[in-house]
Amino acid sequence: PKSYNITLLPGDGIGPEVVSVAKQVLNLTASLEGIEFKYQEMPVGGAALDLTGVPLPEETLSVAKQSDAILLGAIGGYKWDANEKHLKPETGLLQLREGLGVFANLRPATVLPQLIDSSTLKREVAQGVDLMVVRELTGGIYFGKPRGFGKNENGDEIGFNTEVYATYEIDRIARVAFETARKRRGKLCSVDKANVLEASMLWRKRVTMMASEYPDVELTHMYVDNAAMQLIRDPKQFDTIVTNNIFGDILSDEASMLTGSIGMLPSASIGDSGPGLYEPIHGSAPDIAGQDKANPLATVLSVAVLLKYGLQEEVAAKRIENAVLETLDKGFRTGDLFSTGMKLVGCKEMGEQVLKSI
Amino acid sequence: PKSYNITLLPGDGIGPEVVSVAKQVLNLTASLEGIEFKYQEMPVGGAALDLTGVPLPEETLSVAKQSDAILLGAIGGYKWDANEKHLKPETGLLQLREGLGVFANLRPATVLPQLIDSSTLKREVAQGVDLMVVRELTGGIYFGKPRGFGKNENGDEIGFNTEVYATYEIDRIARVAFETARKRRGKLCSVDKANVLEASMLWRKRVTMMASEYPDVELTHMYVDNAAMQLIRDPKQFDTIVTNNIFGDILSDEASMLTGSIGMLPSASIGDSGPGLYEPIHGSAPDIAGQDKANPLATVLSVAVLLKYGLQEEVAAKRIENAVLETLDKGFRTGDLFSTGMKLVGCKEMGEQVLKSI
Ligand SMILES: CC(C)[C@H](C(=O)O)[C@@H](O)C(=O)O
Numbered sequence: 001p002k003s004y005n006i007t008l009l010p011g012d013g014i015g016p017e018v019v020s021v022a023k024q025v026l027n028l029t030a031s032l033e034g035i036e037f038k039y040q041e042m043p044v045g046g047a048a049l050d051l052t053g054v055p056l057p058e059e060t061l062s063v064a065k066q067s068d069a070i071l072l073g074a075i076g077g078y079k080w081d082a083n084e085k086h087l088k089p090e091t092g093l094l095q096l097r098e099g100l101g102v103f104a105n106l107r108p109a110t111v112l113p114q115l116i117d118s119s120t121l122k123r124e125v126a127q128g129v130d131l132m133v134v135r136e137l138t139g140g141i142y143f144g145k146p147r148g149f150g151k152n153e154n155g156d157e158i159g160f161n162t163e164v165y166a167t168y169e170i171d172r173i174a175r176v177a178f179e180t181a182r183k184r185r186g187k188l189c190s191v192d193k194a195n196v197l198e199a200s201m202l203w204r205k206r207v208t209m210m211a212s213e214y215p216d217v218e219l220t221h222m223y224v225d226n227a228a229m230q231l232i233r234d235p236k237q238f239d240t241i242v243t244n245n246i247f248g249d250i251l252s253d254e255a256s257m258l259t260g261s262i263g264m265l266p267s268a269s270i271g272d273s274g275p276g277l278y279e280p281i282h283g284s285a286p287d288i289a290g291q292d293k294a295n296p297l298a299t300v301l302s303v304a305v306l307l308k309y310g311l312q313e314e315v316a317a318k319r320i321e322n323a324v325l326e327t328l329d330k331g332f333r334t335g336d337l338f339s340t341g342m343k344l345v346g347c348k349e350m351g352e353q354v355l356k357s358i
Numbered sequence: 359p360k361s362y363n364i365t366l367l368p369g370d371g372i373g374p375e376v377v378s379v380a381k382q383v384l385n386l387t388a389s390l391e392g393i394e395f396k397y398q399e400m401p402v403g404g405a406a407l408d409l410t411g412v413p414l415p416e417e418t419l420s421v422a423k424q425s426d427a428i429l430l431g432a433i434g435g436y437k438w439d440a441n442e443k444h445l446k447p448e449t450g451l452l453q454l455r456e457g458l459g460v461f462a463n464l465r466p467a468t469v470l471p472q473l474i475d476s477s478t479l480k481r482e483v484a485q486g487v488d489l490m491v492v493r494e495l496t497g498g499i500y501f502g503k504p505r506g507f508g509k510n511e512n513g514d515e516i517g518f519n520t521e522v523y524a525t526y527e528i529d530r531i532a533r534v535a536f537e538t539a540r541k542r543r544g545k546l547c548s549v550d551k552a553n554v555l556e557a558s559m560l561w562r563k564r565v566t567m568m569a570s571e572y573p574d575v576e577l578t579h580m581y582v583d584n585a586a587m588q589l590i591r592d593p594k595q596f597d598t599i600v601t602n603n604i605f606g607d608i609l610s611d612e613a614s615m616l617t618g619s620i621g622m623l624p625s626a627s628i629g630d631s632g633p634g635l636y637e638p639i640h641g642s643a644p645d646i647a648g649q650d651k652a653n654p655l656a657t658v659l660s661v662a663v664l665l666k667y668g669l670q671e672e673v674a675a676k677r678i679e680n681a682v683l684e685t686l687d688k689g690f691r692t693g694d695l696f697s698t699g700m701k702l703v704g705c706k707e708m709g710e711q712v713l714k715s716i
């Protein structure tokens with residue numbers, strides 16, 4: 001049988017609960033599809049800090065690099081919020097992204113018909129929303145140097161960061177975005193702040209240059225403030241959005257909340273070579289951690305994306321996607337998506353229902 | 359009679375149309391309240407570029423500085439979009455803000471009961487939204503140095519900007535925000551990205567330090583990506599939001615679109631001394647410029663804010679606010695807010711209706 005090495009990084013908060021469900025789903029799928037998965041579970045984030053004193057132990061990175069795909073739960077929690085930068089759980093996540101070279105973060109925002117009423121948008125605005133944010137993930141202000149603390153000429157303390165993009169970074173993310181748009185509805189909107197920022201001016205120039213290679217893709221540009229508005233005014237106007245690291249952080253979260261299904265949304269982070277990193281879009285939700293209340297479906301769907309795009313196991317992926325939809329159709333809902341008439345279940349029970357449908 | 363000098367900066371696109379209405383409103387109010395206004399109309403943005411070759415002529419800035427308050431229409435348009443940085447209309451606006459030292463930009467997002475159906479949010483989510491974004495306006499990545507273009511160590515072209523805040527800049531905007539929150543519902547949410555950016559870590563530290571001076575204000579912190587989500591999930595949780603220049607640009611536009619009343623929202627930019635800059639939140643809308651379609655009410659309400667906060671003419675301000683509400687109550691709507699059963703009017707006619715109600 002085909003055999004794959006999967007690195008599991010449960011992380012913090014609800015991470016372990018949702019990853020545990022996802023692993024069961026992977027196992028059942030494997031046995032039905034005649035695939036074999038070997039797992040290595042490694043610490044990252046706050047969990048790694050508590051265990052080893054650093055948020056990304058070297059061994060975690062090297063195991064992850066050597067595997068075929070990586071499944072991450074979530075990272076962060078109140079406990080470590082006051083830590084210095086190099087001892088923050090989030091720093092572990094950034095080091096992981098950088099270490100794996102996963103420069104492209106694909107974040108879909110899709111309104112599922114079953115969940116449309118969970119959106120705070122009017123039904124007619126939310127209906128049919130199906131967009132993909134392609135976020136640059138290993139550059140920009142997240143990683144730019146110089147950064148740190150210092151003094152200005154008056155002796156005042158300052159904190160500073162550098163937003164910087166090189167042409168090769170823009171070109172490679174733009175290529176992923178054009179390819180993504182081509183496989184979708186052929187529309188790409190590049191979001192920047194080119195009326196103010198030099199880093200954005202270069203971004204716009206390079207994205208525009210690449211457009212000639214993709215005559216079948218319709219490229220538009222939008223300023224980030226306008227994009228934040230347009231996502232609310234008429235989200236259906238968007239197909240694929242490409243943007244830098246920080247704007248992508250903000251806009252992909254905004255877009256996911258529009259759908260009302262943030263507990264349902266997977267994401268994939270990929271590089272030029274090496275394994276991809278798959279994780280739910282939601283965070284570690286420390287307030288409900290360990291209470292069997294988390295929605296495991298975003299992580300289960302992340303497994304489907306992992307199978308489809310990471311391992312080219314499309315049949316197995318489809319099996320999981322269908323099982324999730326069937327479970328929703330049967331009316332099972334975790335607390336985040338519950339409404340009258342539905343069946344309220346916890347994280348484990350939701351997992352069992354998905355297993356039944358598989 | 360009391361006499362004030364007002365600088366009018368119509369700017370580009372729909373700017374001249376809406377400023378012209380606002381001026382009529384000012385004049386009528388003046389005659390009824392026994393106040394006198396003297397106007398100087400000066401070019402800025404694209405209009406100034408066409409006339410003088412620069413987006414902020416020295417004379418415009420010096421006239422503005424010597425006046426009692428400044429009313430701006432809007433800035434920018436397709437025509438100048440490809441211009442180099444120092445010849446962009448937007449650069450004129452940034453120079454104006456910097457030259458006037460207006461470091462605090464106050465942007466309300468209020469859902470008017472008359473217009474609640476214009477929001478794309480469900481009625482029960484939109485109803486009662488009443489928040490204020492206090493945006494830092496003369497610092498951060500908009501103005502930080504170094505900035506520009508260059509090469510990296512591999513000879514690749516780069517574009518870069520610096521996000522930087524000094525303690526004095528954070529302290530003065532935090533103070534405006536605490537004072538604003540105190541006059542509102544006593545809740546202040548500071549938005550940053552302190553889990554990643556050093557500039558945000560310093561921001562969070564200084565805002566937290568000031569909290570002890572405002573025991574009556576409840577201070578919370580939120581990451582910007584979460585704020586972008588929470589604004590959609592439950593905008594009523596917010597009272598006053600304080601944030602940096604770029605996050606404020608994005609979040610205030612997002613918040614204003616939630617209300618469905620973007621054509622209705624004024625803004626004020628103020629400094630420690632000197633005149634304030636008052637302008638509608640919306641842009642120059644080049645697609646409808648010169649067609650008598652623009653909604654002048656955001657500019658009319660900006661005049662009310664100018665009177666109230668800039669000149670302490672509260673009675674005159676109230677007169678204008680009431681006239682706007684009465685005009686809406688009578689069912690008059692410009693195209694942006696039109697719905698069946700309402701009376702569709704153009705920019706001028708809307709102005710005349712407001713004058714009638716005054
Ligand atoms: C936890 C944080 C560092 C991270 C980010 O900002 O990238 C998160 O918000 C995300 O979007 O994955």
Ligand SMILES: CC(C)[C@H](C(=O)O)[C@@H](O)C(=O)O
Pocket residue numbers: 195196225433434448451607
């Ligand atoms: C036109 C542009 C430079 C400006 C900004 O980004 O500040 C505008 O978007 C605004 O919010 O006033």
